[in-house]
Amino acid sequence: MARETSRRGSAGELHQTSGNDVPRLTTQQGTPVSDDQNTLRQGPRGPALMEDFHFREKLFHFEHERIPERVVHARGYGAHGYFETYDPIPELTRADLFQRKGEKTPAFVRFSTVAGNKGSADLARDVRGFAVRLYTKEGNWDIVGNNIPVFFIQDAIKFPDLIHAAKQAPDRAFPQAQTAHDNFWDFISLMPEAMNMVMWTMSDRAIPRSFRFMEGFGVHTFRMVNAEGKSHFVKFHWKPKQGVQSVTWPEALRINGADPDFHRRDLWDAIQSGDYPEWELGLQVFDDDFADSFDFDVLDATKLIPEELVPVRKVGRLVLDRMVDNFFAETEQVAFQTGNIVPGIDFTNDPLLQGRNFSYLDTQLKRLGSPNFAHLPINAPKCPFHHFQQDGHMAMHNPTGRANYEPNSWGGAEGGPRESPEDGFQSLPEENPGPKVRARSETFADHYSQARQFYISQTEVEQRHIVDALVFELSKVETPAIRTRMLSHLLNIHTDLAEATAEGLGMELPEPAEPALPVNESLPASPALSILKNAPESLAGRKLGILISDGADAEALASLTEAAKEAGVTPVLVGPRVGSVTLSDGSTTEADEKIDGGPSVLFDVAAILVDGDGAKALGAMHAARTWVADAWAHGKFIAHSTDAEALMTRAGMPEDPGEGVMCLDHTSAADFLIAATALRIWDRAP
Ligand code: HDD
Structure with a gap:
């Protein structure tokens, strides 16, 4: 006996010394467990025994931990918060949450990428999901939107084809989380309706700086219906108070390696701090x-207004202020549905929306395995709910009493819930004449x-990024005919775009594709569609990477970090090691990141605070030179000490680096951070 006890693992011994207030380890049935290190055996070197119920239960549960990942939007990250109404709109809608100024409605939001699997990297070029659940007093309302206001297709029947084409090819199972492959561009180039969306996905919108810096859109035209039954059309927008910001493609490629969880970590860090x-x-x-007067059909989800x-009327704010307690329970099991709407909100006949209403319920049953997924805390309404739906796998809210049907004659509480003809959900009694057909309206x-309108609304820098993205993506397409077909579409959008893309690919321009309707070239530019024309007002919420080494000026570092905190910017110290760095006054500080683990692509703004010896030492390190060279090449604002210039020169920066590079001996840290609100010196980028 003594011999067997002494063979226990060290974890078992640690466990036993962890104090009286620690809960006892039990099985799922509550039986206390005495040994979680060794299976039950016949003799210390003998066979395992089938009666080891603890081992059996532990393995059984482990083997069933995974549920199917979402067929799209598999990789996501969620947070809790609230929606606060600051402009009640009873004239537009009877939706309860919009009736009272200051009303706070609990909210849960899940952001996601679309194409990649659950374990893919955050900075894929992709649409981002922006799904918002509002737990209103009259039921859950889900706005299952994206960070792009239009979509690839007009009719839901094409959704499986779109997703099949976008995800990895079925024979080789790659590429993962990217559309840069033949199948995607083959499908897209055969679907001219996708061209507007393609302009958006090739723009910087598809590589956001983080979830916090992107807009959200309900995409479809919905309806709001007031208490008198009067309806208005409505498009939903989420406008980030932090401003809209994206990274560049070369940065995205690097970030995916340096921190594949870049977007998750960003949201976690922001909310936790x-x-x-x-x-x-x-x-x-x-x-x-x-x-009726608009150039396009408002039911066509490939178009925006x-x-x-x-103009966009702001009626409230969404604040995210709490991370989940458990990722699986909440973020993985949340079951959004476009069909979750509340009295005062209604659908339109948008064929994409109608198809979505059908699809989401189905997918949740498959994923969550029971029609009782609404019983899970993340999915249950926070208002009272009563119905006669019963039983099924994992039923947790079970009705009490006799009645499980209606009408019934039991009366009172025993008879259970009753309909509310006055204030229950009413669909707008819209009339829809016409024959039963499989057809697309000519107004689509x-x-x-609008693809052209998007392109001409961008700054020159943003237009260049669109061309670069198209060249990158199409250069991964192996079949020349597919590339040619795409060029024929680009010609209908803008000749400059087509010519620059053809040049980047080294291809001849084909004839333009035959448009179903002539291109309306008179649509004016819409500045709201550009990110750079709507620059942020402050640097708050961004990260400042500060490269330091032994001997760095303690005073300069203190004033830079102080100024950063004042400006709402998080300073991150990057050093040759994460242990102590000794500063000029002999004091020590800890670096947050080692240089190769914290490359400058992870930061919005850069600073280099080294003395002469530090500049020499870092100048000999490839990772440090790359840190500086990248910050420069990616157009970032750089603050530096005078001695840092030697390192900057070794990293390949010109002697007169021009705008955006500021020596802290001549500029205050605060002034540097004000200037850096512009975020980039675009002229510097190649
Ligand atoms: Fe979808 C998930 C957004 C068209 C079918 N979709 C899903 C999610 C978002 C969107 C954000 C993830 C929700 C979450 O975080 O759990 N989808 C959109 C937008 C669309 C759109 C903005 C166009 C305007 N979707 C669309 C169509 C269909 C679907 C046309 C099918 C006909 N979408 C699904 C789905 C998913 C989904 C298969 C997969 C996982 C899930 O629902 O919960 O049902």
């Missing part, structure tokens, strides 16, 4: 007259005009 991200809910409200035509046929 009390820097709660906020978005304003904006509405574009319009009526039938506008819809320019904000210059219908203009595929290029």
Whole structure:
């Protein structure tokens, strides 16, 4: 006996010494466990025994831990918060959450990428999901949106094809989490309706700086219906108070290696440090007259309504202020559905939306394994709910009493819940004449005009990024005919775009594709569509990477970190080691990151604080030279000590680096950070 006890693992011994207030380890049935290190055996070197119920249960549960990942939007990250109404709109909707100023509605948001599997990297070029659940007093309302206001396809019947084409090819199972492959571009180039969306996905919108810096859109036209039954059309927008910001493609490629969880970590860090991200809910409200006069069909999800035509009215704010307690229980099991709406909100006949309403319920059953997924705390409403649905796997809210049907004649509480004809959900009694057909409305046929409008609304830098993205993606397409077909579409969008892309690919321009309707070249630019034309007002919420080494000026470091905190910027110290760095006054500080683990692509702004010896030492290190060279090449603002210039020169920066590179002996840290609000010196980028 004594011999067997002495063979226990050290974890077992540690466990036993951890104090009286530690809960006892038990099986799922509550039986206390005496030994979690060794299976039950017949003799210390003998066979395992089948009666080891603890081992059996532990393995059984482990083997069933995974549930199917989402067929799209598999990789996601969620947080809790609230929505606060600051402009009640009873004239537009009877939705309870919009009736009272200051009303706070609990919210859960899940951000995601679309194409990659659960374990893929955050900085894929991709659409981002922006799914918001509002737990209103009249039921859960889900706005299952994206960070892009239009979509690839017009009819839900094409969704499986789109997703099959975008995800890895079925024979080789690659590429993962990217659209840079033949199948995707083959499909897209055969679907001219996708061209507007393609402009967005090739733009910097598809490589956001983080979830906090992206807009969200409900995409479809919805309806709001007031207490008198009057309906208005509405488009939903989430506008980040932090501003919209993206990284560049060369950065995205590097970030995916340096920190594949870059977006998750960003949201976690911000919320854990009390820097709660906020978005304003904006509405574009319009009526039938506008819809009839608009150049496009408002039921066509491949089109948007320019904000210059219908301004966005802000009615409240969404604040994310709490991370989940458990990722699986909440973020993985949350089951969003476009069909989750509340009285005062209604659908339109957008064929994509109608198809989505059908799809989401189905997928949740498959993923979560029981029609009782609404019983999970993350999915259950926070308002009272009563119905006669019963039983099924894992039923947790079970009705009490006799009645499980209605009508019934039991009366009172015994008879169970009753309908509410007055204030229950009412669908708008819309009339829809017409024959039963499989057809696309002709009002959906203009595929290029808004793509062109998006392109001409961008700054020159953003246009260049679109061309670079197209060249990158199409250069991964092995079949020349597919590349040629895409060029024929680009010609209908803008000749400059087509020519620059063809040049980047080293290809001849083909004839333009035959458009179903002539391209309307008179649509004016819409500045709201550009990120750079809507620059952030402050640097708050960003990260400043400070490269230091032994001998760094203690005073300069203190004033830089202080100024950063004042500006709401998080300073991150990057050193040759994570242990102590000795500063000029003999004091020591710890670096947060080692240089090769904290490359400058992870930061919005850079600073280099080294003395002469430090410049020499870091100048001999490849990782340090790359840190500096990247910050420079990616157009970042750089503050530096005078001695850092030797390192900057060794890293390949020119002697006169020009705008955006500031010596802290001549500029105060505060002034540097004000200048750095511009985020980039774009002229510097190659
Ligand atoms: Fe979808 C998930 C957004 C079209 C079918 N979709 C899903 C998620 C988001 C969107 C954000 C992830 C929700 C979460 O975080 O759990 N989807 C959109 C937008 C669309 C869109 C903005 C177009 C405007 N989706 C769309 C169509 C279909 C689907 C046309 C099918 C006909 N979407 C699904 C799905 C998913 C999904 C298969 C997979 C996992 C899930 O639902 O919960 O049902």
